[in-house]
Amino acid sequence: AEHAGDDHAILIVLRAAAEMLVCIHDLVGILREEAALAPVLHELRQRMRTVLDTTLQRSRSVGLLREEVQADDLVLVLNMINGALAGIAAPGERSKAATRALDLALRGLRDPATG
Numbered sequence: 001a002e003h004a005g006d007d008h009a010i011l012i013v014l015r016a017a018a019e020m021l022v023c024i025h026d027l028v029g030i031l032r033e034e035a036a037l038a039p040v041l042h043e044l045r046q047r048m049r050t051v052l053d054t055t056l057q058r059s060r061s062v063g064l065l066r067e068e069v070q071a072d073d074l075v076l077v078l079n080m081i082n083g084a085l086a087g088i089a090a091p092g093e094r095s096k097a098a099t100r101a102l103d104l105a106l107r108g109l110r111d112p113a114t115g
Contacts, residue, residue: 010059011106013051014074018081018098025085025094049075063114077105 031041053071084101
């Protein structure tokens with residue numbers, strides 16, 4: 001809500017989601033391993049996808065991301081970031097890895113015309 005009118009909201013949401021993954025990386029691992037908790041993980045994924053889709057549509061007009069990028073692509077990026085955190089125990093190191101992984105993904109997703 002704080003960035004409701006921000007054309008760059010998708011970048012803000014992606015950065016916040018990457019930092020969230022730093023904090024809940026171990027929890028996500030538990031949710032993936034425990035079959036009984038699968039519905040919880042599914043609901044979290046659906047909520048995140050809805051946020052990404054809504055924010056992506058609002059931000060689309062400024063051309064920050066390539067036109068064909070969809071919310072599912074952004075979920076894939078977040079999954080890749082989560083994968084980059086595997087084996088990193090220290091929160092500070094996790095944060096650095098998440099920031100770097102997102103930076104690498106965005107450089108590949110950004111429209112060259114808008115830099």
